[in-house]
Structure formats: structure tokens, C-alpha cells
Amino acid sequence: MTAVSMTVNGKPVTADVDPRTLLVQFLREHLRLTGTHVGCDTSQCGACVVHIDGKAMKSCTMFAWQADGANVTTIEGLANGAALHPMQEAFREHHGLQCGYCTPGMIMAAVDIVKRKGHDLDDRTIREELDGNLCRCTGYHNIVKAIAAGARAMK
Amino acid sequence: MSATGIGAAVRRKEDHRFITGKGQYTDDISRPGETRAVFVRSPHAHAKIRKIDTSAAQKMPGVVAVLTGEQLAADKIGHLICGWMIHSKDGSPMKMAPHPAIASGKACYVGDPVALVVAETLTQARDAAEKVAVDYEPLPAVVDPAKAKAGAQIHEVAPKNTIYEWHLGDVKAVEAAFRSAKHVTKLDIVNNRLVPNAMEPRVAIGEYDTGNDSFTLWNTSQNPHVARLVIAAFIGMAPEHKLRVIAPDVGGGFGSKIFIYPEEVACLWASKRTGRPVKWTSDRSEAFLADAHGRDHVTHAEMAFASDGKILALRAKTIANLGAYMSTFSSSVPTYLYATLLSGQYDIAHIYCEVDAVYTNTVPVDAYRGAGRPEATFVVERLVEVGAREQGMDPAELRRKNFVRNFPHQTPVIMTYDAGDYNASLKKAMEIADVKGFAKRRRDAARNGKLRGLGYSTYIEACGIAPSQAVGSLGAGVGLWESAEVRVNPTGSVEILTGCHAHGQGHETTFAQVVADRLGIPIENISVVHGDTDKVQFGMGTYGSRSGAVGISAIVKALDKVEAKAKKVAAHMLEASESDIVFKDGKFTVAGTDKAAAWGDVALNAYIAHKFSGQELEPGLKEGAFYDPTNFTFPAGCHICEVEIDQETGETRVVNWTAVDDFGTVINPMIVEGQVHGGIAQGVGQALLEGAVYDKEGQLVSGSFMDYAMPRAENFPPFNIDTTVTKCPSNPLGLKGCGEAGAIAAPAAVINAITDAIGTEEVTMPATAQTVWAALQKANRMRPAAE
Numbered sequence: 001m002t003a004v005s006m007t008v009n010g011k012p013v014t015a016d017v018d019p020r021t022l023l024v025q026f027l028r029e030h031l032r033l034t035g036t037h038v039g040c041d042t043s044q045c046g047a048c049v050v051h052i053d054g055k056a057m058k059s060c061t062m063f064a065w066q067a068d069g070a071n072v073t074t075i076e077g078l079a080n081g082a083a084l085h086p087m088q089e090a091f092r093e094h095h096g097l098q099c100g101y102c103t104p105g106m107i108m109a110a111v112d113i114v115k116r117k118g119h120d121l122d123d124r125t126i127r128e129e130l131d132g133n134l135c136r137c138t139g140y141h142n143i144v145k146a147i148a149a150g151a152r153a154m155k
Numbered sequence: 156m157s158a159t160g161i162g163a164a165v166r167r168k169e170d171h172r173f174i175t176g177k178g179q180y181t182d183d184i185s186r187p188g189e190t191r192a193v194f195v196r197s198p199h200a201h202a203k204i205r206k207i208d209t210s211a212a213q214k215m216p217g218v219v220a221v222l223t224g225e226q227l228a229a230d231k232i233g234h235l236i237c238g239w240m241i242h243s244k245d246g247s248p249m250k251m252a253p254h255p256a257i258a259s260g261k262a263c264y265v266g267d268p269v270a271l272v273v274a275e276t277l278t279q280a281r282d283a284a285e286k287v288a289v290d291y292e293p294l295p296a297v298v299d300p301a302k303a304k305a306g307a308q309i310h311e312v313a314p315k316n317t318i319y320e321w322h323l324g325d326v327k328a329v330e331a332a333f334r335s336a337k338h339v340t341k342l343d344i345v346n347n348r349l350v351p352n353a354m355e356p357r358v359a360i361g362e363y364d365t366g367n368d369s370f371t372l373w374n375t376s377q378n379p380h381v382a383r384l385v386i387a388a389f390i391g392m393a394p395e396h397k398l399r400v401i402a403p404d405v406g407g408g409f410g411s412k413i414f415i416y417p418e419e420v421a422c423l424w425a426s427k428r429t430g431r432p433v434k435w436t437s438d439r440s441e442a443f444l445a446d447a448h449g450r451d452h453v454t455h456a457e458m459a460f461a462s463d464g465k466i467l468a469l470r471a472k473t474i475a476n477l478g479a480y481m482s483t484f485s486s487s488v489p490t491y492l493y494a495t496l497l498s499g500q501y502d503i504a505h506i507y508c509e510v511d512a513v514y515t516n517t518v519p520v521d522a523y524r525g526a527g528r529p530e531a532t533f534v535v536e537r538l539v540e541v542g543a544r545e546q547g548m549d550p551a552e553l554r555r556k557n558f559v560r561n562f563p564h565q566t567p568v569i570m571t572y573d574a575g576d577y578n579a580s581l582k583k584a585m586e587i588a589d590v591k592g593f594a595k596r597r598r599d600a601a602r603n604g605k606l607r608g609l610g611y612s613t614y615i616e617a618c619g620i621a622p623s624q625a626v627g628s629l630g631a632g633v634g635l636w637e638s639a640e641v642r643v644n645p646t647g648s649v650e651i652l653t654g655c656h657a658h659g660q661g662h663e664t665t666f667a668q669v670v671a672d673r674l675g676i677p678i679e680n681i682s683v684v685h686g687d688t689d690k691v692q693f694g695m696g697t698y699g700s701r702s703g704a705v706g707i708s709a710i711v712k713a714l715d716k717v718e719a720k721a722k723k724v725a726a727h728m729l730e731a732s733e734s735d736i737v738f739k740d741g742k743f744t745v746a747g748t749d750k751a752a753a754w755g756d757v758a759l760n761a762y763i764a765h766k767f768s769g770q771e772l773e774p775g776l777k778e779g780a781f782y783d784p785t786n787f788t789f790p791a792g793c794h795i796c797e798v799e800i801d802q803e804t805g806e807t808r809v810v811n812w813t814a815v816d817d818f819g820t821v822i823n824p825m826i827v828e829g830q831v832h833g834g835i836a837q838g839v840g841q842a843l844l845e846g847a848v849y850d851k852e853g854q855l856v857s858g859s860f861m862d863y864a865m866p867r868a869e870n871f872p873p874f875n876i877d878t879t880v881t882k883c884p885s886n887p888l889g890l891k892g893c894g895e896a897g898a899i900a901a902p903a904a905v906i907n908a909i910t911d912a913i914g915t916e917e918v919t920m921p922a923t924a925q926t927v928w929a930a931l932q933k934a935n936r937m938r939p940a941a942e
């Protein structure tokens with residue numbers, strides 16, 4: 001067993017875990033933060049994206065111990081209390097989700113895109129930046145619209 | 156139109172939980188004392204299982220049980236079944252081979268479960284699964300459907316690996332029409348095999364309650380009631396009233412979550428054997444091996460034309476690969492969901508179709524978004540397009556010339572089209588796509604060394620599945636009606652119980668819109684209950700674009716009853732005759748007076764029952780209805796795809812997409828557009844990117860997202876979506892259904908556009924850069940140098 005401690009959504013957590021425990025497993029099974037999803041086993045789909053020290057990372061592609069000491073934000077920690085994050089609001093407003101399974105990862109990735117690429121995102125940029133996130137439901141059309149709108153709203 | 160009623164783009168009620176990470180999918184459920192299951196799966200496509208030694212695995216840390224197919228059989232757990240009987244031409248019934256949830260004696264595809272390891276943790280189960288020693292004797296594998304009849308026989312019941320040899324139509328009339336034809340267009344078509352890949356992998360949690368001798372199954376299902384029925388009645392796990400099936404939020408399905416799968420049966424069984432809840436969560440790689448695949452047809456098709464371009468007849472011969480076992484609805488897909496749509500939007504007097512369904516050593520194939528109808532549309536729309544090119548006619552003009560214009564229209568392949576205006580959708584799509592400006596865009600592209608092409612697909616589908624008597628006469632083992640219950644609470648809020656089950660379609664919103672519209676109450680006061688066999692009495696689930704046309708029609712029928720009963724209550728309250736009560740905008744009034752009662756007051760009075768006696772009226776306000784459709788519905792439309800191809804690399808970009816669809820009445824245009832977007836993406840995925848490839852030994856070589864090209868955001872331009880409306884005459888709101896249209900229309904539009912660009916018809920799906928490049932090279936070699 002390996003001891004891990006990190007801050008998740010602002011709260012300190014510590015646990016003893018099997019060293020093979022993936023960060024996503026730790027979040028979902030130990031902390032019961034089931035908003036972060038698993039859609040693949042080859043780091044392709046992005047359903048598992050969380051923020052680690054402010055950067056988007058695929059939580060299926062690292063062990064829990066690799067996030068030791070880090071500041072982790074999951075979809076559950078994105079909103080500011082009852083007030084939704086502008087990107088969450090934009091996904092709802094623009095129908096950027098259907099089954100909702102890819103959505104937490106999409107929203108977390110989108111916030112990161114805005115941080116890196118700014119608030120005025122064109123169609124091409126958003127589509128290229130979504131290379132690591134798969135959605136089988138929406139055909140991406142409304143996700144792209146939502147991210148553009150969310151980016152503006154984050155100004 | 157009110158802000159939340161029929162026709163309004165209401166933002167979805169379900170979204171709050173999804174965008175905040177509070178959705179509840181099956182894998183999010185954790186049962187007290189639960190164990191984790193891992194399946195040992197056959198690495199061989201076809202092999203005898205000589206012996207399974209579980210002793211080493213049993214001794215591994217945390218192991219609760221290691222179970223095999225022999226134990227399953229000893230416990231008399233029944234086989235999985237296919238619920239749609241198809242008869243061959245000679246009258247013999249389809250050859251359904253036994254399909255145990257865990258193979259015993261023989262494995263028939265790579266991924267066939269051969270043992271189940273149950274352990275305290277997932278890691279322990281995985282570690283122990285490695286220790287299960289299976290002694291296989293590999294047998295020759297049958298992979299290519301076109302060669303299946305000559306391959307090693309897979310199942311005793313099916314000589315030549317043939318499940319059925321079915322046909323539809325009048326062969327003599329078709330032959331005569333071909334003899335009189337001026338021109339015949341012939342095509343060989345492979346409809347590529349696809350992996351549905353809903354982003355949420357399948358999950359099953361089985362739990363046995365010793366106190367009540369009852370089971371609960373949590374699963375990722377589009378139709379929990381059908382799962383319960385099959386697992387109770389055919390598999391014999393427990394009587395129906397002792398089995399509860401709960402499908403919570405479902406993360407996409409596209410058909411793949413309709414079926415009753417081995418893992419669900421095995422987890423239930425294992426929960427009784429171990430006395431612990433047993434949870435299995437599929438990996439993505441496992442999903443590739445174990446989820447039912449889609450399509451996989453090999454077809455030769457011909458279309459006969461008169462000298463004026465009128466279509467005289469169509470004939471098709473299809474080999475359909477159903478995989479190693481017959482999945483739940485597999486037999487219906489290449490027959491009644493396929494050949495019945497071969498008339499397309501056209502008035503074709505004579506059609507004949509033969510379908511041979513075969514077993515191969517591949518994972519079972521069943522319905523995937525569109526199910527049979529994309530395959531039919533591809534055949535028809537390719538024939539029409541190529542036919543136009545061969546005869547030097549404009550493809551839009553040829554279509555227009557042949558459109559069905561008078562309704563109802565009886566096709567030679569069972570269907571009676573009830574309403575449509577195919578010319579209207581074609582015309583509107585051509586305007587939006589600026590077909591007039593295409594020649595210039597093509598010249599401009601050529602200046603940059605690019606080839607531009609434009610392709611049409613004027614598709615039709617049969618949805619609203621389906622009139623029970625009709626499907627019963629065609630072999631369905633179930634009726635395909637839908638149920639609804641409208642429960643009005645004493646305070647006037649409403650719960651709608653439906654047998655449909657959303658997996659991304661937004662039923663919690665659209666269904667509530669219908670009720671808000673009808674009862675004049677705020678949409679916030681309405682909730683939708685679905686996906687639990689203990690809450691909803693029965694239902695047939697969500698697939699085949701049926702939830703609107705069938706499910707909502709059932710709700711409307713229940714609302715009729717609620718309104719009738721509420722009027723009775725209002726009559727007592729207002730001391731008026733029931734026939735004088737008018738209900739409008741959430742208010743009951745007495746005609747010609749100013750006496751009125753609000754919805755909430757009437758609901759309350761229905762429950763306090765102070766204004767009427769029990770002899771006069773039953774208290775309460777709750778009504779249920781079963782709605783059985785009287786016809787299929789016929790969504791149709793026109794999709795136009797414009798592609799640009801890099802001559803050097805063959806890389807194809809979709810640069811414009813126009814869709815004009817006729818779905819009848821639209822309840823929520825935002826949701827409908829979303830459905831169209833998603834369908835197009837899957838259709839374009841089939842045409843350009845996706846293909847499940849097995850090698851000669853039956854190994855799935857495209858078995859992960861690394862090798863199976865899933866469509867990504869950068870594969871698409873923004874879509875231009877519009878609608879035309881002819882209402883469906885057979886259901887109360889005029890709904891047709893929209894969930895599958897894009898996937899049905901898109902592949903033909905893409906391939907028609909590519910072949911238009913490169914000037915050769917020899918392009919197979921998926922039209923990857925390599926495929927297109929090779930076709931271009933071949934065409935260039937064949938082209939006379941002078942050209």
C-alpha cells in the first residue's frame with residue numbers, strides 16, 4: 001500500500017492505496033467523486049479529464065500517487081457553490097451534451113483551452129484542441145458552439 | 156406556442172446533474188459488500204475448450220469464486236435468445252444456435268466468455284483471471300461473411316453456417332421489368348462493420364436478496380423491461396416479479412444497449428452463488444470484443460431504368476454477417492428493417508431482395524443506429540446516383556423524376572408511406588447547400604490542386620417501431636407498443652412514467668414539454684420516471700426512433716384520460732354539468748359563465764374528495780395508457796455533402812453539410828437538431844473512418860481507440876440543419892422520429908460526393924485517405940491520356 005495525500009476540490013484528503021490505483025479510480029472509488037468518467041483504456045477519450053495544479057490532465061493515465069501533494073479539481077469542484085462555472089452554463093445553453101458521459105471531461109478540457117488559447121476561440125482552434133476528447137452523441141457541433149460561448153463568458 | 160410547450164427550444168431539465176458531475180450512471184453505483192467480476196475470454200476465434208483449471212485462480216488473494224460454463228449449465232441457467240423469428244424461402248425456421256452466457260465445450264469468437272472470476276477488488280479479480288488455465292484446441296475460423304457457407308461449420312444446428320435464406324418481393328415481375336429496361340446500373344457494395352462505441356462502457360451489477368429470494372440487476376440498458384422479460388422467461392433466472400432491473404442514467408447506446416448480454420446473466424447468477432453483489436464494468440478494449448457490432452453486409456444490387464430515367468425495378472442480393480451467435484434482435488435487422496426500405500423515396504413498381512444470414516467467428520452483430528435502414532439507403536442512393544451519372548442525367552433531376560408524390564403510397568416491399576414531400580426537402584437543401592454555386596467552388600478548388608465533389612442522399616426510414624400486429628406477423632416475439640402513466644399529485648405537480656428509456660435523447664425535457672403544453676402547468680412541476688421495472692410497470696424501451704412517435708403518443712393517450720377525469724372533478728366543484736366544462740390554459744371553466752377552477756384546485760379536490768361521493772366518482776387523479784401504433788412513421792429528407800480531396804494524399808475533408816429533414820411535428824427543435832448532428836457524425840464516421848477489421852484468424856485488429864478511428868471534432872465542418880414539415884397522420888401529435896436520420900442519410904451522401912470528385916465509383920467504406928488515393932491512382936491509369 002502507498003500513502004497519498006492531495007487536495008481535491010479544496011479539501012485535503014489522505015489515503016492508503018494499492019500502488020496500482022489510477023488517479024481516476026482513487027477519485028471515483030475512494031472519494032466517490034463519480035463525475036469523472038472512464039471511457040477508454042488507451043488515453044484517447046478524455047472522459048476522465050481533471051485539473052491538476054490548474055492544468056487539464058487525463059486522470060486515467062496516471063497513478064494516484066503521482067498526484068501526491070497536488071491540487072486536484074474535478075467537475076464537482078468547478079462551480080462556485082450554487083453558481084455554475086460559465087463553461088458549465090454554456091454547455092447547457094448550447095445543448096453541448098446529450099448522454100452527458102463525455103461532458104465532465106469536455107468541460108474540464110474546455111476550461112483549460114480557454115486558459116491556454118484565450119477567450120476568442122474560432123471554430124478551427126476549438127476543433128483542433130478537442131483532439132483528446134471523444135463524444136459519440138453530439139457530432140461536436142454544439143460542443144464547439146458551447147466552448148466558444150463559454151470562453152467569451154469567462155472573460 | 157408557449158415558452159415551454161410543443162415547438163419550444165427548452166433547455167434540458169436533465170443537464171444540471173450532468174454538467175455538475177452528479178449524473179448517476181451504472182458504474183457510479185456501489186453496493187454494500189459488492190465484489191468485482193472479471194471475465195476470462197477466449198483468445199481464439201473458434202476453439203474446443205478441452206479443460207478449464209481454476210485451482211490456481213481460486214487460491215489467489217481476495218478471490219470469492221471462479222465460475223465456468225459447466226457450472227452455469229448445471230444450475231440450469233437458460234441460453235440467450237434471438238426474439239425475432241425469420242423463415243427461409245423454403246419455409247424452414249431460422250437456425251438459432253444455443254448461446255450460453257458462459258461458453259462451455261467450445262468458444263466461438265475472440266472474446267467469448269469462458270470463465271468468471273469474482274473477487275474483493277477489481278485488481279484482485281484481474282490478477283486471478285490471469286491464473287485461470289484454459290486448454291484450447293483451436294479450430295479453423297470463419298471470418299469473411301461472403302465465404303462463410305464454405306467454411307468450417309460453427310454450430311451443429313446450422314449447416315453451411317447459414318441461419319436463413321430469406322427473400323421479399325416478386326422475383327418474376329422484377330425479372331420481367333429488368334428485361335424491358337433501357338439501362339441497368341449494377342453495384343457491388345460492402346456495408347462496413349462498425350463498433351457502436353457508446354462512450355459509457357457497459358456495466359452490470361447483480362444482487363441477490365436471500366431474504367426475499369429476489370434479484371436486482373443494475374445495467375446500462377435502453378430497455379430494462381425487455382431485459383427483465385428475457386432474463387425471467389427465457390433464461391429462467393427468476394420469475395419476473397422476483398427480478399428488478401434498474402437502468403439509471405445511460406451514457407449513449409445507439410442500439411448496442413438494447414440487447415440482453417451474457418455478462419448481465421452471469422453477474423445475476425454469480426450473485427446468488429456467492430451471496431454477494433457482483434459488479435462487472437467493461438473496459439473499452441473488452442467492449443470492442445464483447446459489444447454487439449453493427450452493419451456488415453455484402454451486397455450486389457441492380458437498378459433498371461426506362462429510357463426517360465424512370466426507375467422500373469430494383470433487385471439486391473445481400474449476405475448479412477450475424478456473428479457467432481444470434482443476438483437479441485439480430486435477425487430482424489437485415490430483413491424487415493432493411494429490404495422493406497429498398498424503395499427509398501421513389502415510386503418503384505418492382506423490388507426483389509434476397510438475404511442470406513450467416514454465422515462467422517466474430518462477435519454477434521445486431522442493431523446499430525439506423526439498423527438495416529442505413530444499409531438500404533446506401534444501396535438505393537448509390538444506385539440512383541450512379542444510375543444518373545451513367546445515363547448522363549443530373550442526379551437531383553433523376554431523383555425528382557422518380558419521387559413518390561401521392562400518399563398513401565404502397566411500396567412493393569410491405570410499407571405504406573403515409574405522408575411526405577420529398578421534393579420540398581430536396582429543393583430546400585439544394586438552396587441551402589448553394590448547389591448552383593458548386594461549379595465555381597469546384598473550379599476554385601481545382602486551382603489549389605484539390606478535387607471537389609457533391610453528393611446527395613434523399614433517404615427515407617421507417618420509425619415509430621411499431622404496430623404490434625404487423626411486427627407479430629413478420630416474426631417479432633414481442634409487441635412494440637408503449638406504455639405511459641400520468642400521476643397527478645394533490646398539489647398539481649405531475650409525474651410521467653414511461654416505458655421508454657432515454658440514453659441521451661432528453662426525454663425528461665421533451666416529455667415534460669408535451670405535458671406542460673397540455674395541462675398548462677410550469678415545466679418545473681413535471682418529472683419523468685423511467686428505467687426501473689419496479690416503478691414503471693412495463694415498456695418496450697428506446698430504439699428505432701420510437702420514443703416520440705410511440706412513447707409520447709402513449710403519454711397523450713393517458714393525458715386524454717386525466718383530462719376527462721379532471722373535468723368530472725371540476726364539474727362537481729363548479730356544480731355544473733360535465734359536458735359544460737372547458738379545459739384551457741390550465742383552467743377549468745363552465746362554458747358561458749365566469750365560474751372557474753385552477754388546475755391545482757382540481758387536483759387537490761380529486762384527492763380530498765370532499766365535493767363528490769365515492770359512488771359518483773373514484774378519488775385520485777392518475778391514468779395509464781398503452782399506445783399501439785397503427786402504422787410505421789416515415790421520416791425522410793435530403794442530405795447534401797460536399798467534400799474536398801487532396802489529390803496527392805487522398806485525404807478527404809467534408810467541407811459543407813446540409814440536412815433538410817421532415818420529422819413531422821417537432822417538440823423541441825434544439826434537441827432534434829442535436830440528434831441530427833450526432834447521427835450525421837456517426838454516418839460520416841462510417842463513410843470515412845470507422846471499420847471493425849478481423850484478420851484471417853478472427854482476431855479483431857481494430858480493437859481499441861488506437862486502431863479504430865472514432866470521429867473527432869476536427870473531422871467535421873459546422874452542419875447546416877433545417878426541416879420541412881408534413882405531419883404524420885397516424886399518431887396524435889404528428890410525430891415521426893429523428894434519432895437515426897443522420898446515420899441513415901450520411902454514408903451515401905459522403906460516398907456520392909467522393910465518387911463525384913474523383914470520377915470513379917470504386918470506393919469502399921471507410922473511404923480513408925489510402926482508399927481514396929488508391930482509387931484515384933487506378934482511375935488515372937485507366938483514363939485515356941488525351942483526356
Ligand code: FES
Binds near residue numbers: 042045049059
Ligand atoms: S478514460 Fe482517460 S482518456 Fe479515456
Ligand code: FES
Binds near residue numbers: 096099103137
Ligand atoms: S454527450 Fe454522449 S458522449 Fe458526449
